[in-house]
Amino acid sequence: MxxxxxxxxxxxxxxxxxxxxxxxxxxxxxxxxxxxxxxxxxxxxxxxxxxxxxxxxxxxxxxxxxxxxxHLPAMAGAIGACQQLDTAGFELVCVSAIHPRYEAARLRNLQQLGFPIARVIATSHGDGSRSPKAAALERLMPLAFVDDYLPYLRGLPPRIHAALIHRQKRGSPNTGPELSLAHSHHEDLAAFATWWMKEGHEQYD
Known part of the structure; x- marks a missing residue:
């Protein structure tokens, strides 16, 4: 399957x-x-x-x-977007560049807010030529990966749909030739979920 x-x-x-x-x-x-x-x-x-x-x-x-x-607050519309994807049968996993000692705290935060997420993978930070999340994503092999930091799309397996969130623009690292690393671009997670449900997932299901 x-x-x-x-x-x-x-x-x-x-x-x-x-x-x-x-x-x-x-x-x-x-x-x-x-x-x-x-x-x-x-x-x-x-x-x-x-x-x-x-x-x-x-x-x-x-x-x-x-x-x-x-105790971080949720991004606007993010909980509803995740609930929409979860209802449609997608398993949601958080892959976060956070120190592994805070992995459990991150999961607790998400679940207390009502996110339908049962797993967090902590990868720590990194600014090299390959995303610090790439190895974890290679093992997980999700249909899609959604991030708001363009350098973290470096080195991902091409079979994973890389979606980039473009939030606050001033000083954003999400510019330049590497924008081609993203297969799709969205204002926020809610916009991604709407697009994914309507047409995006058909390319990968």
């Missing part, structure tokens, strides 16, 4: 890391930063924060703990 699996990135696709970043900053320093640019791709550009070093940087990093990774 063919796989009915769809692999989904977490931050920026399922979960709103940028909103959670402001919460982490508030936990570390007691003040929620002002929003500077809601169209910014990176959290540090979105919020009115400064680059830190030394003790202050250590304090911020300490806020990205088990509790932080257990």
């Amino acid at each position: 063919k796989s009915r699996c769809i692999a989904l990135d977490a931050d920026g696709v399922l979960l709103d890391y940028n909103q959670a970043y402001a919460q982490a900053w508030q936990r570390a320093f007691g003040v929620r930063p002002e929003e500077r640019d809601p169209s910014a791709y990176w959290a540090m550009d979105r919020w009115g924060v400064k680059r830190l070093e030394g003790e202050q940087l250590d304090r911020l990093r300490a806020a990205f703990d088990e509790s932080f990774w257990s």
